[in-house]
Amino acid sequence: MSEGFWGSEWFRLILGLVIVLAFSQLNALFLVWLERKVSGHIQLRPGPMEVGPHGLLQTIADGVKLIGKELILPLQADKKLFFLAPVLVFTPVLVGFLVLPFGPGLVIHDMNVGVLLVFAFSTITVLAILTGGWASNNKYALLGAVRSVAQNVAYEIPLLLAVMSVVLMVHSLSFSQIVESQKTVWFIFIQPLAALIYLIAATAETNRAPFDIPEAESELVAGFHTEYSGMGFGLFFLAEYTNMFIVCAVATSLFLGGWNGLFGISLGIPGVCWFLLKTYFLIFVIMWVRWTFPRVRFDQLMNFSWKVMIPLSLANLVITAIVVKII
Amino acid sequence: MDTSGLNFILQAAFWVTVALTIAGASIAVFPRNILYNVLGLALALTGIAGFYLYLGSLFVAMMQLLIYVGAICIAIVFAIMLSRPLHIEVPPRPARKVWMGILASVVFFIGAVGVALKTKWQVAAGHVYEASKWSVQSIGDALLTRYELVFEVISLVLLVAIIGAVITAGFSRRLSS
Secondary structure, eight states, X not given: OOSGGGGSHHHHHHHHHHHHHHHHHHHHHHHHHHHHHHHHHHTTSOOOOSSSGGGXXXXXHHHHHHHHSOOOOOTTSOHHHHHHHHHHHHHHHXXXXXXXXXXXXXXXSOOTTXXXXXXXXXXXXXXXXXXXXXXTTOHHHHHHHHXXXXXXXXHHHHHHHHHHHHHHHHTOOOHHHHHHTTSSSOHHHHOHHHHHXXXXXXXXXXXXXXXXXXXXXXXXXXXXXXXXXXXXXXXXXXXHHHHHHHHHHHHHHHHSOTTOOGGGOOTTOOHHHHHHHHHHHHHHHHHHHHTTSOOOXXXXXXXXXXXXXXXXXXHHHHHHHHHHHHO | OOOHHHHHHHHHHHHXXXXXXXXXXXXXXXXXXXXXXXXXXXXXXXXXXXXXXXXXXXXXXXXHIIIXXXXXXXXXXXHHHTSSOTTSOOOOOOHXXXXXXXXXXXXXXXXXXXXXXXXXXXXXXXXXXGOGGGSHHHHHHHHHTTTHHHHHHHHHHHHXXXXXXXXXXXXXXXXXX
């Protein structure tokens, strides 16, 4: 730590941010391709095949096309907020990467309140969606934004309650310590209900089907980003896929043992590989769900959160607290 | 390691945070567009989270962000959704409301400045970031021992708010049906 700039925490932060920026783009490119492949195979068709081997370069071609497109500003839109929204939607995503533990010691900045940091910043996404939807001055966009706010408020509560039951067991808000304490048994075996609630709420938080009512294409054209073209739309898209990676990585650290192997058996596979393997498996599950289940109706969505998920997660938290105190 | 550069960065960050907070607060008050007001409020509250960070408590800063930006601002957005459509011309502010608002904020301002002047400020020894005094554990301890009464009074206020919300919603529903 004492060899000047190159060994300092600042250098670590800057290097980390550069890697994160590069990784989030590559990850989003890969996930978009994966999404199209998964949907293709689920619908008994091959998906993109033309560009590159098995269509692997298709998203790069699409990305280049998006960059080349004109940014269209609607006539009646609020110019400042319209361009602020795509920038705002990407900041919480970058902050989330700061504390994710990819492997033992392989974290950009290990904080003792890492779990809080991810969820505190994830709320900014809602504000960004609201800003974008409202600034577009378009009925569909505004409706999508309003739905997004209602949905995120409803699903943030069970999400945090499910996370809190894990935090109660570890007595720590640091990701590294939470992963460390799952060395032998993953928390999904001790807290299956919390894990399930987390996964459902996280799907809703990232606006993925079956909870994609903020952008329901058959009702709202494209929801909150209806008016965005070119990279304005591209940034929303990028943020959605990077967000998906973050919620799955958080789920991996909280419930699937992070960099630890199953029951302490690592099979000689390095921790980073375990971590990425589990994260991408969860992402695959979320995609699988999207192409399998139909979209829920708005009242079903609200009722399910307020009447089922919140009471269940509260009960889970209370029982966890009692058990932790007794044992 | 030379710390003067770091100190300069910290000072600059502090004043940028001050500027952001004041800018956010004025956006929250002056424009007549209610969505600008909410976003300004969010900016001001984020700036305050920055102050907590500067004071050495990451935990309080994160809670500030989670509760005030994440919950309070979103709750205000809910209130906006239930209010008049945004494209309708807003009526001029009634003078009585403006004066009452000014009165309330002047009283609060005098109180806050009075407390700030009366307190004997001590310069924190050592680096600000090493203040582990405000960790999660010590805040929890203080809340349930020294500030127990304040804690309970706040929960009472929340209880009153919940009962009020239930009664208001119940009455209006009965009236409309």
